[in-house]
Amino acid sequence: MKKLVSIGFSTMLMACLILTCAFSVRPIGKDLYGYYQSMGTMGLLDSIDSLFSTVEKTMTNNFILREVCIDVYGLIQRIEGKNVVEDAAPDKAVLKGNDGKLYFRGAVTNEGNGDDQVKNREIYRQTSSSVIDLKQYCDSNGTELLYVTAPHKYAASAVTLPENKEDYLDETILFSQLLTDGGVRNINLMKELLEGEKPYSDGFFITDHHWNIRTAFWGFQRICEAFTQDGSIQIDERLFAKESFTIYTHPDVFLGSMGVRVGKYYTGMDAIDVIAPRYPTDFRVAYHTKTLEKNIEKAGPFSESILDEKISYNMYITSDNPLIHVENRETPNGKRFLLVKDSFGVPVAAWLACCCDELWVMDLRYAQAESVKEFIVNHEIDAVIVLYNPEVLSSELFYNFSEVSMGK
Amino acid sequence: MVFSSIIFIFCFLPCCLVGYYLLFQGDRKRQNRFLLICSLLFYAWGGVRYLFLMMLSIALNWLFALLLEHTGKKRTFLVLDIICNLSILFIFKYLGFTVSCVNTLFGQSLTIPKIALPIGISFFTFQAMSYVIDVYNGKDKALQNVLDVGLYISLFPQLVAGPIVRYSDIADQIENRKETYELFSEGVYTFCIGLAKKVVIANNVALIAEKAFLADARSVTLAWLGILAYTLQIYFDFSGYSDMAIGLGRMFGFQFNKNFDYPYISSSITEFWRRWHISMGTWFRDYVYFPLGGSRVKNRYRLIFNLFVVWLLTGLWHGANWTFVFWGLLQFIVLVFEKMSGINKLKGGLLLQSFKHIYTMIFVMLGWVFFKSDSIASALQYVKSMFGVDAVQLEYTTISLLRNHSISLILGLLFCFPVTYCFTDRIQSATMKTAARGIFSLLCFVISVIFIAKGSYNPFIYFNF
Numbered sequence: 016m017k018k019l020v021s022i023g024f025s026t027m028l029m030a031c032l033i034l035t036c037a038f039s040v041r042p043i044g045k046d047l048y049g050y051y052q053s054m055g056t057m058g059l060l061d062s063i064d065s066l067f068s069t070v071e072k073t074m075t076n077n078f079i080l081r082e083v084c085i086d087v088y089g090l091i092q093r094i095e096g097k098n099v100v101e102d103a104a105p106d107k108a109v110l111k112g113n114d115g116k117l118y119f120r121g122a123v124t125n126e127g128n129g130d131d132q133v134k135n136r137e138i139y140r141q142t143s144s145s146v147i148d149l150k151q152y153c154d155s156n157g158t159e160l161l162y163v164t165a166p167h168k169y170a171a172s173a174v175t176l177p178e179n180k181e182d183y184l185d186e187t188i189l190f191s192q193l194l195t196d197g198g199v200r201n202i203n204l205m206k207e208l209l210e211g212e213k214p215y216s217d218g219f220f221i222t223d224h225h226w227n228i229r230t231a232f233w234g235f236q237r238i239c240e241a242f243t244q245d246g247s248i249q250i251d252e253r254l255f256a257k258e259s260f261t262i263y264t265h266p267d268v269f270l271g272s273m274g275v276r277v278g279k280y281y282t283g284m285d286a287i288d289v290i291a292p293r294y295p296t297d298f299r300v301a302y303h304t305k306t307l308e309k310n311i312e313k314a315g316p317f318s319e320s321i322l323d324e325k326i327s328y329n330m331y332i333t334s335d336n337p338l339i340h341v342e343n344r345e346t347p348n349g350k351r352f353l354l355v356k357d358s359f360g361v362p363v364a365a366w367l368a369c370c371c372d373e374l375w376v377m378d379l380r381y382a383q384a385e386s387v388k389e390f391i392v393n394h395e396i397d398a399v400i401v402l403y404n405p406e407v408l409s410s411e412l413f414y415n416f417s418e419v420s421m422g423k
Numbered sequence: 424m425v426f427s428s429i430i431f432i433f434c435f436l437p438c439c440l441v442g443y444y445l446l447f448q449g450d451r452k453r454q455n456r457f458l459l460i461c462s463l464l465f466y467a468w469g470g471v472r473y474l475f476l477m478m479l480s481i482a483l484n485w486l487f488a489l490l491l492e493h494t495g496k497k498r499t500f501l502v503l504d505i506i507c508n509l510s511i512l513f514i515f516k517y518l519g520f521t522v523s524c525v526n527t528l529f530g531q532s533l534t535i536p537k538i539a540l541p542i543g544i545s546f547f548t549f550q551a552m553s554y555v556i557d558v559y560n561g562k563d564k565a566l567q568n569v570l571d572v573g574l575y576i577s578l579f580p581q582l583v584a585g586p587i588v589r590y591s592d593i594a595d596q597i598e599n600r601k602e603t604y605e606l607f608s609e610g611v612y613t614f615c616i617g618l619a620k621k622v623v624i625a626n627n628v629a630l631i632a633e634k635a636f637l638a639d640a641r642s643v644t645l646a647w648l649g650i651l652a653y654t655l656q657i658y659f660d661f662s663g664y665s666d667m668a669i670g671l672g673r674m675f676g677f678q679f680n681k682n683f684d685y686p687y688i689s690s691s692i693t694e695f696w697r698r699w700h701i702s703m704g705t706w707f708r709d710y711v712y713f714p715l716g717g718s719r720v721k722n723r724y725r726l727i728f729n730l731f732v733v734w735l736l737t738g739l740w741h742g743a744n745w746t747f748v749f750w751g752l753l754q755f756i757v758l759v760f761e762k763m764s765g766i767n768k769l770k771g772g773l774l775l776q777s778f779k780h781i782y783t784m785i786f787v788m789l790g791w792v793f794f795k796s797d798s799i800a801s802a803l804q805y806v807k808s809m810f811g812v813d814a815v816q817l818e819y820t821t822i823s824l825l826r827n828h829s830i831s832l833i834l835g836l837l838f839c840f841p842v843t844y845c846f847t848d849r850i851q852s853a854t855m856k857t858a859a860r861g862i863f864s865l866l867c868f869v870i871s872v873i874f875i876a877k878g879s880y881n882p883f884i885y886f887n888f
Contacts, residue, residue, distance in 0.1 A: 016857050020608040025444075028437035035433065063471045071430040071468075075878070078429045084876030091873070097827045101630055103878040276877075 031079055039077035046073040082278075089278030100277045109273045114216050115282060117273035118168065119224065138409040139190050145414040146401065147197030152388050152416075159247050159398040162194055162201040163238060165359035166208045166226055167405045168219040183405035184209065190408055202241055204234050205405060220285045223271020225328050228288040229262075231362040238363070238400060239370065248398055250370050251346060253294055261293045268326045287326050291317045292369055297345040303338035321365045331365035337381035337422075341368040348372060353396045355379065355387060357413065360402040367400070379413050382422035389419075424468040425583075425883055426667045427622050427875055435465065436671075443675060444602075451598060455574050458675065465579035466542075473541040476511065477577055483507050484551040485572040488558045488565035497559055504555045512548045515541055520743035543583040545740055549706055551576050554590040556710060563594040571597055580671035584664040586682035586702035589709075593677065602676035610673025612864045617666025619867035622874045622881075624838065625660035627831035628652040629882050631824045636795055636805065640815040646808035648821055650788050652828075653795050655835035658687065660884055661700070687839040690779035691767030692757045692786055703740070707733050726762070731755055741794070746802055750793040757786050 036043065050069040054062045078084075092100050098111045099120070108120040146162055153160040164187050187205050194201045208218050208230070218230035226234065239255065242248040253259040269285040270278075298320040302311040313320040321341070323330040332339055335358055350371040354364050356378060368374045375394060377383065385393060407413045412423065424431050439461045447453040467474040487504035491497045513521075515538055522535045554575060558565045566572050575597060581588050635641055635649020665682035672679045686698035696704050708717075715729040731752075738751020761767040769775065789806065796802035807813050825832075843863075850856045875881075 016854065016861070017604040017608040020611055020861055021604045024608075024611045025437065025440050028433055029441065031433045032437050060471050063467070067468050067471075070434075071424075071428070074434055075429045078433065078876055080872070081876045084873040087873050088877040088879075091870075095827075095830050099823075099827050101880045103881065105880075 035074065035077055035079040038079055039073075042077050043073050085276070086278035086280050089281030092277065093281050100281065102276055107276065109277050111282060112216070114214070116168075116216055116219065116221050117271075117277065117282060119273060136186075136189065138411070139186060140193065142408060142411065142414040143190055143193035143197065145411075145416055146194055146199055149387065149399070149401075149416045150197065150199045153391065153399060156391060158391055158396055159242070160199060161238065161241055161398070161400050162199055163234065163400060163402040164191065164201070164203045164205055165234060165402060165404040166205040166215075166218055166230070168216075168224050168226075183408070186408055187405045190405075200241065202237055204237060207237070220269070220271050220328070221282055222269070222274025222277075222285050223328055224273065225271065225359060227285075228290060228328075228362055231359070232290050232366065234402075235363045235366045238367070238402075242398065248350060248370075249348060251348070253292075254366070254369055259293055260290050262288060262290050264288050265326045269328065271328065287328070287330065289322065289330075290366070291322065295345055296369065297343075298368060299342040299344060300332065301340045302336050303340070304336070317365075317369075321368065329361055331362040332368075332376065335361065335378055335380070336376075337378055337383060339364070339374075339376040341374040341376070343368055343372055343374070350397045351375070351395060353377060353387075353390060353394070353399045354402060355399065355416075356402045357404060357407055359404045363402060371397075379415070379420040380423050381420070383420045386419045387416035424465055425881070426664065426671075427618060427626075427871070427881060429875060432618075432872070432875070435461075440674065455597065456570060458579075459570055459574045459577065462574065462577040462579040462582060466577060466582060469542045469583075470539075476515070476541055476544075477547060478573075480508070480511060480547060480551050481573045481576050482569060484555055484576065485566070485569040488555050488572070489567070491555070491559055492565040501555060501559045505552060508548050508552050512544060514538065515544055517739070517743045546585050546587055547576050547582060549587050549703075549740075550581075550590070553587070553706065553710065557590045557594075562591045566597075578672075578677070580668040580675075580677070581679060584661070584668070585700070586665050586668060586679055587706050588679055588702070589706070592680060596677050600676035600678075606673050606676065606678075608861075610670040612670070612860055613666050613673065614670030615864040615868040615871070617663045617668075617670055618871040620659040620663030620666060620838070622663075622871040623867075624831055624835045625656045625658075625663055626874070626880055626882065627828055628835055629656045629660070630880055631828050631832070632656050632795065633882075634820070634824060638820070640813075641805075641808045642815055642821060643808065643811050644821045645824075646805060648824060650792055650805075650809065652832065653791050654687075654784075654788050655832070655839070657791060657794070657884065658683070658839065659835060660882075685839065685841050687784065687787070688780075688841070689783050690776055691761055691783055692754065693761050693767040695783055695787060696754070696758070703737070707737055711736060723763075727759055730759060730762075734758070744797075745799050746793045746796050749799055749802070750790050753786070753790050753793065 046069055050066060053065070057065060075081075089100070100109045100111075102108045106120055110118045110120055112118055146160075150160045167183050167187075169183065184205060187203050191201055191203045191206070209215050218226055220227050225231075236255065239250045243250050264286050265288075266286045267284040269287045271285060274282070274284065296317040297315065298317065299314040300312065300320050301309045304310045321332055329335075332341070341364075346369070348371060351373045352367060352371040353375045354360055354367055354377070356364065356376065357380070360376070364374065364376045375390070375396070377387065377390065379387075383390075387399075390396065391399060403413055412420070424435060426432070439458075442457050442461070443454055447457050463474060463477070466477055484504060487500050487507070491500035491504075494500070519535050519538060522533050525531055526533055526535070554572065557563050566575070575588075575590060575593060578588075629652070631652035632649050635645050635652065638645065638649075641649070662683035669679045669681065680702065682700060682702050684698040684701065686695050689695040689698055712729060712733045715732060716725060717729065718726055720726050720729065734751045734755035735748065736751075737754070738747045738749070741747045741750070766779070769779070792805050792809075793799070793802045796805060804813070847856055847859065850859055
């Protein structure tokens with residue numbers, strides 16, 4: 016028995032090590048290569064410390080049983096009746112609301128005090144003036160500009176915890192007002208969703224912080240309406256008709272940003288809706304990597320060129336890239352759009368590609384070769400849509416349209 | 424590197440075991456060299472710069488032990504060794520504190536040096552001193568090879584958080600230990616149980632303690648819940664780490680003495696200190712208290728002075744902050760009271776025993792308030808909250824914390840007592856007993872790994888030590 020315990024324990028540890036290394040050769044190799052590349056900039060002792068921390072992080076993140084462990088951990092938390100699942104990063108602790116949806120603690124606690132709010136409001140004035148400045152620039156080039164505020168998943172009454180909530184509603188209203196005063200056409204989808212008939216939280220995934228696909232599609236249609244209301248841009252009428260789209264649901268397939276931290280047994284998994292044009296389409300999509308080289312090109316109908324095989328929120332135009340170019344070869348209307356967005360714009364970009372000849376999708380979180388203003392001129396853009404969620408309102412990185420983004 | 428991490432359990436430990444048992448099986452010298460390399464790597468993982476400090480400590484103590492053994496100036500070299508060790512400890516641990524005290528007391532504005540505290544410096548410095556003192560006292564012979572001294576001082580199982588292994592306890596094991604399946608499997612059991620203590624109980628109740636201590640305002644219930652949680656956290660964290668160290672030592676054939684013996688069942692502070700951090704208590708007893716004269720002194724004032732010195736140093740050993748000094752002095756006051764009144768020796772019925780137990784735990788918990796707090800002022804504020812002064816009505820926080828951490832609290836309260844013996848003692852068959860322990864340990868290990876792989880809250884409370 017004692018021999019069995021001794022040999023069994025040692026073998027189990029060794030097996031986990033070998034399997035972890037065997038099944039994670041690529042990510043481990045990638046991390047170590049990243050370390051090797053950054054080594055030259057460090058001193059000897061720093062580079063040794065950095066090597067240790069890289070190895071530890073890599074082995075921890077790629078541990079062979081990690082996903083199983085997280086699933087079981089979530090199940091244990093569920094059995095214990097916990098509505099808070101702690102995380103190594105305190106603000107990434109996950110709260111379960113009374114509506115069964117998950118929320119990050121950092122998103123529902125008001126970390127700041129009154130002074131911070133005043134400071135934030137000052138920053139909003141600065142970021143809004145950047146948008147107003149962009150509007151004036153667009154006007155001088157004959158380009159349309161539309162600013163869209165995506166809704167933010169916040170707990171409201173869903174989480175009955177003592178922490179104060181940070182809902183950003185007041186901030187978005189203030190921001191919208193500042194834009195309106197500056198003559199910028201804008202849509203506050205957060206406010207509109209709150210005023211809608213359905214419960215606000217229905218607009219979001221259970222396990223992810225993003226709006227769900229149907230809500231994003233509603234957001235896309237609101238953008239189209241905004242353009243057609245004043246006749247500034249002609250939008251294909253088929254995009255407004257429900258029967259022009261096929262909608263089907265993949266049930267229980269997706270674990271979002273909160274879900275991956277608590278596993279699939281804590282609240283279950285999310286469904287993903289696929290909304291695709293029913294009519295014939297033909298796109299050519301080019302994805303630019305972080306070095307701004309084209310590394311993937313896809314061509315074909317919406318289902319082949321725009322949609323990814325892996326079912327997730329990012330299945331529309333494969334996640335966040337610095338720059339994406341979509342060419343619509345089926346229904347040209349001679350228009351070129353530029354969408355400047357954060358991750359909330361991922362699904363919107365897919366449908367927006369149906370509205371124009373060419374769509375450029377730019378993400379200022381990554382380094383760019385041109386500033387937004389330069390891009391507008393150089394690529395003869397007809398309409399610019401800036402789509403951000405309220406969490407980035409005070410982040411100047413997202414609102415620097417005059418200079419070339421160096422990324423985060 | 425901490426024991427409760429994926430990198431340690433599934434990378435470092437299996438590599439050590441493979442090297443030790445497969446590559447160098449039967450060659451004690453090579454096994455010891457291999458363990459030394461592993462131990463230095465283990466220490467370097469937390470910051471490679473501090474490895475040089477440890478190597479300096481190893482070299483100095485090796486040299487002084489040889490010098491005092493082979494020359495006629497035994498006392499001189501002992502004093503020099505102690506001065507060197509305490510100087511290293513002072514510079515890295517107490518210099519900043521001393522300068523800030525000088526600034527406060529004399530109205531100076533000297534620049535306070537910001538020196539990062541090397542992990543486990545108090546542990547390895549005390550071990551190193553014990554080596555030279557034991558050689559001085561003639562208990563053991565000095566090791567000729569610096570690598571053997573290096574292994575004793577840096578042996579990774581007890582390097583970061585103890586127990587403080589005395590040289591006299593381990594001298595023979597460096598060359599003549601015997602690895603057996605029985606000892607290895609005992610090591611596995613002890614390691615798994617220690618891991619569960621740390622990961623499943625301590626890390627979870629720590630969240631309550633953090634919430635209560637960091638709150639701007641707290642209710643009476645939150646204050647008591649917070650200190651109860653911290654009482655459990657520090658015990659399960661520290662004893663869990665000690666168990667893991669003892670278990671790891673056994674896996675490599677070493678036998679370390681136990682460091683905790685259910686301290687929370689004590690019915691006096693005197694008894695508490697016989698059960699809590701035993702290796703530190705006996706170190707101070709043998710190397711400070713006894714040399715000062717211990718309790719065999721001519722008058723009680725001298726006894727009180729001896730106790731005062733020991734507890735002042737014990738407080739300071741835990742960290743360079745007035746809160747630790749105050750905590751040490753609180754222990755001193757209660758211990759003197761017990762010695763003078765003889766309350767700790769009173770025997771009586773259940774009522775008296777219950778009273779003594781409650782009195783002990785109240786003082787232990789009050790002590791932990793100072794131990795945990797950043798300053799005396801915040802500790803006093805916390806104590807006020809416990810007794811309803813300046814407390815606020817925030818019952819929802821308490822309810823929410825209880826809802827989310829009740830299982831960990833219950834487990835903590837349960838396993839403070841020797842409940843496992845109640846079950847194992849009922850099993851008659853030795854095979855069944857072994858099987859039951861095996862299953863329980865495996866369960867502890869699996870649950871712990873699940874918690875570790877998730878990457879939840881995993882505080883490291885030994886930075887001050």
